[in-house]
Amino acid sequence: MNLSFLLYVVPILGVVGLLFTYLKSAWVSKQDAGEEKMQEIAGNIARGAMAFLKAEYKVLAYFVVITGLLLFFLSQTNEKSHPLIVFAFVVGAVFSAIAGFIGMRIATKANVRTAQAARSSLAQALKVSFTGGSVMGTGVAGLAVLGLGSLFILFMALFVKDGNVNGESMEIALEVLTGFSLGAESIALFARVGGGIYTKAADVGADLVGKVEAGIPEDDPRNPATIADNVGDNVGDVAGMGADLFGSYVATILATMVLGREIKSADAVGGIAPILLPMLIAGIGIIFSIVGMLFVRISKEDGNVQGALNIGNWASIVLTAIASFFVIQLVMPAQMSIRGEVFTSMGVFWSVAIGLLVGALMSWITEYYTSMGRRPVLSIIKKSGTGHATNVIGGLAVGMESTALPIIILAAGIVSSYYFAGLYGVAIAAAGMMATTAMQLAIDAFGPIADNAGGIAEMAGLEENVRKKTDVLDAVGNTTAAVGKGFAIASAALTSLALFAAFMGTAGIEVIDISNAKVLAGLFVGGMIPFIFSSLAINAVGKAAMDMVNEVRRQFREIKGIMEGKARPEYEKCVAISTRAAIREMLLPGAIALIVPAVTGFVFGAEVLGGLLAGITVSGVLMAMFQSNAGGAWDNAKKSFEKGVVIDGQTYYKKSEPHKASVTGDTVGDPFKDTSGPSMNILIKLTSIVALVIAPYIAKPKTFIKTSQNTETSKMIVQKQNKS
Numbered sequence: 028m029n030l031s032f033l034l035y036v037v038p039i040l041g042v043v044g045l046l047f048t049y050l051k052s053a054w055v056s057k058q059d060a061g062e063e064k065m066q067e068i069a070g071n072i073a074r075g076a077m078a079f080l081k082a083e084y085k086v087l088a089y090f091v092v093i094t095g096l097l098l099f100f101l102s103q104t105n106e107k108s109h110p111l112i113v114f115a116f117v118v119g120a121v122f123s124a125i126a127g128f129i130g131m132r133i134a135t136k137a138n139v140r141t142a143q144a145a146r147s148s149l150a151q152a153l154k155v156s157f158t159g160g161s162v163m164g165t166g167v168a169g170l171a172v173l174g175l176g177s178l179f180i181l182f183m184a185l186f187v188k189d190g191n192v193n194g195e196s197m198e199i200a201l202e203v204l205t206g207f208s209l210g211a212e213s214i215a216l217f218a219r220v221g222g223g224i225y226t227k228a229a230d231v232g233a234d235l236v237g238k239v240e241a242g243i244p245e246d247d248p249r250n251p252a253t254i255a256d257n258v259g260d261n262v263g264d265v266a267g268m269g270a271d272l273f274g275s276y277v278a279t280i281l282a283t284m285v286l287g288r289e290i291k292s293a294d295a296v297g298g299i300a301p302i303l304l305p306m307l308i309a310g311i312g313i314i315f316s317i318v319g320m321l322f323v324r325i326s327k328e329d330g331n332v333q334g335a336l337n338i339g340n341w342a343s344i345v346l347t348a349i350a351s352f353f354v355i356q357l358v359m360p361a362q363m364s365i366r367g368e369v370f371t372s373m374g375v376f377w378s379v380a381i382g383l384l385v386g387a388l389m390s391w392i393t394e395y396y397t398s399m400g401r402r403p404v405l406s407i408i409k410k411s412g413t414g415h416a417t418n419v420i421g422g423l424a425v426g427m428e429s430t431a432l433p434i435i436i437l438a439a440g441i442v443s444s445y446y447f448a449g450l451y452g453v454a455i456a457a458a459g460m461m462a463t464t465a466m467q468l469a470i471d472a473f474g475p476i477a478d479n480a481g482g483i484a485e486m487a488g489l490e491e492n493v494r495k496k497t498d499v500l501d502a503v504g505n506t507t508a509a510v511g512k513g514f515a516i517a518s519a520a521l522t523s524l525a526l527f528a529a530f531m532g533t534a535g536i537e538v539i540d541i542s543n544a545k546v547l548a549g550l551f552v553g554g555m556i557p558f559i560f561s562s563l564a565i566n567a568v569g570k571a572a573m574d575m576v577n578e579v580r581r582q583f584r585e586i587k588g589i590m591e592g593k594a595r596p597e598y599e600k601c602v603a604i605s606t607r608a609a610i611r612e613m614l615l616p617g618a619i620a621l622i623v624p625a626v627t628g629f630v631f632g633a634e635v636l637g638g639l640l641a642g643i644t645v646s647g648v649l650m651a652m653f654q655s656n657a658g659g660a661w662d663n664a665k666k667s668f669e670k671g672v673v674i675d676g677q678t679y680y681k682k683s684e685p686h687k688a689s690v691t692g693d694t695v696g697d698p699f700k701d702t703s704g705p706s707m708n709i710l711i712k713l714t715s716i717v718a719l720v721i722a723p724y725i726a727k728p729k730t731f732i733k734t735s736q737n738t739e740t741s742k743m744i745v746q747k748q749n750k751s
Contacts, residue, residue, distance in 0.1 A: 035180065041171070041172035069138060072135055072479065075258035107198060115204055119211040122132060134475060145493045150495075179306070204704075206720070209276060224702055232572055236250075237253070248596075276461050283457070286535065312465065322342050355375050368449030382460035399502065407664040408672050456526070481494060506659075509656070516707070554593075554648070561703040578604055582600075629721065
């Protein structure tokens with residue numbers, strides 16, 4: 028049975044995701060946006076968000092043009108590349124920007140409609156906010172699958188005319204396709220770093236001056252930074268996260284495709300089943316993420332919002348796993364091999380299942396370390412009773428502790444997926460984890476929408492019960508945001524490993540010898556990169572926050588009647604401060620991620636670059652986990668005081684001394700969890716993608732043997748070739 032038509036099913040599945048995006052976006056737009064004051068506040072937030080995107084994308088347009096020209100000239104110097112890599116790069120960059128734009132547009136529509144829905148019921152507020160999140164999720168996944176599937180069909184037609192899907196023509200097609208991933212991850216890095224700087228500069232300014240010094244609520248309309256703060260929720264946690272997972276999604280699929288080219292497959296899809304499979308799994312993941320979204324609902328006012336989200340998440344994971352089994356059995360041959368490792372189609376399925384399980388476990392562990400009422404957060408609350416310093420110490424300790432279990436699970440996932448299907452198993456496990464990206468993003472984007480809804484309710488002076496309902500959603504949203512970051516970190520770790528394996532194959536490296544002094548030096552330099560990157564990101568937040576604090580203090584001092592509610596604060600000046608700071612400060616960290624691997628590869632060679640990537644990956648994953656979890660735990664420790672906490676037999680509420688200590692901890696944790704930590708994901712992926720793009724230019728003669736026969740003889744040949 029000829030199944031070649033399945034190649035064309037991939038972009039169709041992407042279109043299905045985008046069609047769902049359109050329908051749900053239209054539904055959100057039709058919901059009641061509330062009274063005039065609510066719409067005015069929401070309009071200010073939307074305009075601020077779009078102003079930032081416009082300024083950011085203008086700068087990034089110059090970057091795309093310059094990088095495109097460099098790629099064009101580079102493609103002229105190697106027969107294993109082609110100028111069409113520039114086209115793929117631009118498409119990837121544009122799609123990544125569109126993914127962020129879709130999320131921003133719907134989030135700034137859904138926030139005010141969620142606040143209005145909360146006036147009727149919690150169930151309706153959840154429906155509106157989660158539907159807004161689902162638009163983001165399916166939009167990102169649909170664009171990724173449509174873009175990759177369509178470009179692969181195009182490049183197959185242009186380059187693979189000899190019918191040899193394992194030959195150099197397919198290698199060229201996939202090398203050109205890496206441009207799509209490079210474009211996606213490049214925009215994602217700037218969106219994540221820029222959005223993170225923006226949101227935390229506003230948040231820190233609003234907290235330190237408004238809550239601590241002036242003693243007014245977080246979203247009080249008298250606070251000049253409150254609009255910028257609400258804008259920041261969108262540019263950081265919506266547009267930034269969307270671009271981040273769009274990049275992960277694309278990079279994971281691409282890395283698996285590159286490794287799949289090495290497998291000679293006697294299948295019914297023209298020998299491309301190992302290349303096609305990750306795209307098919309991503310496509311069916313969209314369908315079953317949509318199915319899972321239908322399960323997210325509550326029927327009672329005291330319904331379990333977190334439970335509803337968990338049911339939808341697990342439904343999408345289980346259904347995707349079941350569907351993957353049948354797809355794998357349909358397209359993959361019974362037995363294959365890659366770099367001397369023999370594996371079966373059933374081994375491929377077990378690797379996909381392991382990836383899905385690792386993603387779920389990583390999310391669960393992140394939820395444990397960052398949720399209210401759990402031991403880690405309670406330990407920080409207790410330490411808040413003895414002051415600011417002990418709160419900070421407690422948060423740092425929780426963040427460090429939180430790296431242990433996830434790393435053990437990741438290590439177990441790597442070893443077990445390799446056992447079942449070699450390096451292809453590790454890559455397809457990452458693809459399995461990313462299959463439900465649409466659902467993961469929907470859950471994540473729901474959080475900032477609910478947070479904005481609470482802010483609008485506060486600023487518009489809505490009834491107290493409205494704010495209580497939005498607070499229920501916001502509390503869950505804080506946890507889902509932390510869980511989303513945990514998922515993004517886990518996906519980045521497995522994705523970078525898949526990209527690393529693909530880079531080694533393309534560069535012709537069999538092993539990376541750390542006893543080689545240059546390689547060892549590269550390893551140490553790579554381990555340092557995430558630290559200097561984090562320093563730049565956190566310092567950027569600090570600089571911007573100082574400007575914000577000074578501006579808010581100036582307005583409180585100079586604008587008469589602002590504290591009495593008789594004068595309108597100059598919100599737009601705070602928005603402008605965050606925008607300028609984000610655009611200015613995002614450039615240097617982004618340049619490091621792009622330039623360092625390129626210079627290392629061309630100057631010192633492929634093996635030293637491999638050492639650099641290993642150092643960046645290990646150090647970056649640990650830094651991402653530590654910073655994201657510490658920040659999330661600090662945040663929920665602070666929020667716990669809103670309902671009152673018991674420390675040594677005494678109950679403390681907001682404005683108490685322990686609460687002020689918790690605000691300090693949250694202020695430290697903000698750039699950790701929303702700027703530096705999430706940016707680590709893109710740093711480790713982008714450096715690996717840059718390495719994969721330049722691999723043909725620095726490649727050694729390939730020495731690994733693709734057949735599984737006579738493995739010992741193959742190893743001896745490899746050793747002799749390496750010595751020579």
